[in-house]
Amino acid sequence: MQPKVGDALNARSLAMASQLGLPLLTQCSTCQGVFSQVQHRLKSNPDYLKEINNVLQHQGYSYNGKTDIKHLLWVLVNDYGLENVQKKIKYSLKGTKLAAFYGCYLLRPSSVMQFEKDPVHPTSMENIFTMLGAEPVMYDGRTKCCGFPISMMDKEASFRMAGANLLEAKKLGADAMVTPCPLCHLNLDARQPEVASFLKEKIDMPVLHLSQLVGLALGVEPKKLKLDKHIVDTSSFLKKFEEGKIQK
Amino acid sequence: MVSMKKVSRSKKIDQKKGQKTTSKNIKGLQKSEVSEKNVKEPSQEITFRIQRVIQGKTEMRDYKIEVGRGDTILDCLDKIRDDLDPSLSFRRNCRNTICGSCAMTINGRARLACKEHALNLIDKETTKENTKENAKEKIITITPMRNMPVVKDLVNDMTSFWNQYKKIKPWVDTGDKPLPEKEFLMSIEQFQELEQSADCIMCGLCYADSNGVEAEKEFLGPAALARAYRLIADPRDAKQEERIKAVDNKHGTWDCMHCFYCTEVCPVDVDPLAQILKIRKMAVEKGSTKTRGAMHHLTFIKSVKDSGILNENKLPIGSIGGIFNIVGMFEITPVGFRMLTHGKMPSLIHHKIPKIEDVREIFNHFKKESFKKKDDSPVNYQ
Ligand code: SF4
Ligand code: FES
Numbered sequence: 001m002q003p004k005v006g007d008a009l010n011a012r013s014l015a016m017a018s019q020l021g022l023p024l025l026t027q028c029s030t031c032q033g034v035f036s037q038v039q040h041r042l043k044s045n046p047d048y049l050k051e052i053n054n055v056l057q058h059q060g061y062s063y064n065g066k067t068d069i070k071h072l073l074w075v076l077v078n079d080y081g082l083e084n085v086q087k088k089i090k091y092s093l094k095g096t097k098l099a100a101f102y103g104c105y106l107l108r109p110s111s112v113m114q115f116e117k118d119p120v121h122p123t124s125m126e127n128i129f130t131m132l133g134a135e136p137v138m139y140d141g142r143t144k145c146c147g148f149p150i151s152m153m154d155k156e157a158s159f160r161m162a163g164a165n166l167l168e169a170k171k172l173g174a175d176a177m178v179t180p181c182p183l184c185h186l187n188l189d190a191r192q193p194e195v196a197s198f199l200k201e202k203i204d205m206p207v208l209h210l211s212q213l214v215g216l217a218l219g220v221e222p223k224k225l226k227l228d229k230h231i232v233d234t235s236s237f238l239k240k241f242e243e244g245k246i247q248k
Numbered sequence: 249m250v251s252m253k254k255v256s257r258s259k260k261i262d263q264k265k266g267q268k269t270t271s272k273n274i275k276g277l278q279k280s281e282v283s284e285k286n287v288k289e290p291s292q293e294i295t296f297r298i299q300r301v302i303q304g305k306t307e308m309r310d311y312k313i314e315v316g317r318g319d320t321i322l323d324c325l326d327k328i329r330d331d332l333d334p335s336l337s338f339r340r341n342c343r344n345t346i347c348g349s350c351a352m353t354i355n356g357r358a359r360l361a362c363k364e365h366a367l368n369l370i371d372k373e374t375t376k377e378n379t380k381e382n383a384k385e386k387i388i389t390i391t392p393m394r395n396m397p398v399v400k401d402l403v404n405d406m407t408s409f410w411n412q413y414k415k416i417k418p419w420v421d422t423g424d425k426p427l428p429e430k431e432f433l434m435s436i437e438q439f440q441e442l443e444q445s446a447d448c449i450m451c452g453l454c455y456a457d458s459n460g461v462e463a464e465k466e467f468l469g470p471a472a473l474a475r476a477y478r479l480i481a482d483p484r485d486a487k488q489e490e491r492i493k494a495v496d497n498k499h500g501t502w503d504c505m506h507c508f509y510c511t512e513v514c515p516v517d518v519d520p521l522a523q524i525l526k527i528r529k530m531a532v533e534k535g536s537t538k539t540r541g542a543m544h545h546l547t548f549i550k551s552v553k554d555s556g557i558l559n560e561n562k563l564p565i566g567s568i569g570g571i572f573n574i575v576g577m578f579e580i581t582p583v584g585f586r587m588l589t590h591g592k593m594p595s596l597i598h599h600k601i602p603k604i605e606d607v608r609e610i611f612n613h614f615k616k617e618s619f620k621k622k623d624d625s626p627v628n629y630q
Binding site for chain 1: 462
């Protein structure tokens with residue numbers, strides 16, 4: 001595809017948000033990365049922005065390069081504030097060990113994705129875990145690729161990548177993995193049975209969306225959070241959560 | 249700076265640096281700035297946690313030294329070797345981000361030791377060693393590069409990196425092109441096209457941190473592919489078609505995971521990922537539509553063009569070349585079945601977004617344009 005087509009289509013979505021006068025909330029590392037990159041390209045090149053706007057204009061849109069685009073993780077940490085989330089917590093996650101899986105596009109390229117103070121050693125997910133009472137598991141894989149982008153091109157390599165991350169987290173005692181990226185979730189959860197049989201390893205690592213984890217602490221029922229819909233059974237993690245669950 | 253009993257090589261360097269400052273001072277250059285800086289900033293005690301191979305056994309060892317502002321990691325390694333442990337092995341040569349020798353993993357990321365300033369890392373990086381609980385001690389961790397075997401301490405065996413590099417025939421091949429009497433002339437635009445990829449200093453950092461290489465050792469890797477693009481874009485080279493064909497396959501451009509690590513760690517901004525994506529695009533434009541990658545790409549575009557959004561049911565099928573690819577169908581059926589039984593299958597009825605005409609208009613606009621002139625879009629990583 002002509003890169004310009006992709007940029008124009010995304011600029012159109014961003015223009016719609018700015019017409020409403022609202023920031024755009026993403027709950028996916030990949031969406032966030034794509035939008036942030038498009039915005040960066042258009043903002044840093046006024047001629048290019050003009051060229052794209054020429055096309056959008058006769059559809060009734062104009063993009064000013066200014067729409068705020070924020071991932072749920074960033075909103076929780078910066079806009080809403082961890083102290084305020086903490087006030088709303090119903091149950092502590094004490095006793096659970098959690099492994100963050102950030103997803104490439106939330107962190108890189110760091111020239112564009114500037115949320116984390118140190119993109120090599122991000123802290124926002126771990127700060128949420130600690131605030132919720134859980135213990136973060138620090139492992140190399142947390143900033144790596146999940147393997148999803150090549151799951152169609154080279155399934156074996158994709159599985160090896162997902163498997164290495166899952167097993168590393170498991171080895172360090174994680175009860176669950178938590179990700180702000182649904183595409184990572186797909187490769188780490190939906191394909192986990194195949195990954196395990198390909199690597200001839202037992203993995204059984206529950207993988208939660210970030211929103212589900214925060215939801216649990218806020219007191220939302222696991223069923224309502226659809227924690228029973230994941231491919232890998234989440235009950236081992238939920239059991240731990242119930243055991244250590246201290247009403248705040 | 250470091251307090252040392254014997255006069256070491258690193259001290260000599262410090263002395264040389266001092267001389268340099270003095271000559272600057274004589275010329276009256278930023279005199280106060282230099283001296284003020286030295287007064288204001290005392291050196292700090294830093295622990296270097298370094299991976300060693302001692303009598304065949306791999307272990308981490310701690311070395312404490314005094315580090316001043318402006319000391320590079322390489323300066324520090326020199327000091328450690330000169331003053332504390334002469335058996336510490338690492339590669340270095342130019343000390344100036346030119347030769348690419350001093351590649352290693354510093355605080356968990358592939359970097360050049362001569363490019364990083366130790367105290368900057370202490371100030372900025374939030375490694376687990378630098379968390380609040382451990383803040384009493386300032387630690388920098390150094391290990392050899394990943395994805396390659398270790399010879400000793402911080403020295404890697406880079407054979408696999410060079411082997412992959414050789415596979416793309418990394419020299420200009422003029423083929424049957426008539427040779428000019430003097431030199432080949434290149435326009436500024438032609439040079440600009442290959443300049444970025446030609447900057448590579450072959451340090452291996454991108455290869456060391458590449459997630460693609462980690463998952464598949466046959467993957468050509470970022471540096472070799474960036475080099476391939478550098479030659480594809482070279483007007484002197486006669487093998488453009490062959491070169492594209494040679495890397496337009498699974499372990500060529502299509503094993504790249506878009507993890508961005510190569511682009512992130514490259515010390516001279518080669519942006520290998522961008523070069524890889526340029527080759528992929530050229531291959532598809534030249535009619536190579538049968539690789540899994542190209543089919544995935546084209547199905548994605550068709551879905552957006554048809555309905556304004558991605559048809560998540562059709563994408564995997566399109567990516568394997570349709571339902572008549574029996575082997576491919578076996579590959580994707582299990583995941584589809586699992587999603588279905590867990591109530592996660594996207595709706596089979598795929599709706600178009602409102603105002604789909606707008607989306608098509610955008611497609612048509614740029615299609616018309618691309619016939620008019622060469623595509624000058626900025627590099628888009630998607
Ligand atoms: S592309 Fe960059 S990181 Fe890779 S070998 Fe060349 S200079 Fe080093
Ligand atoms: S010593 Fe040459 S690049 Fe570092």
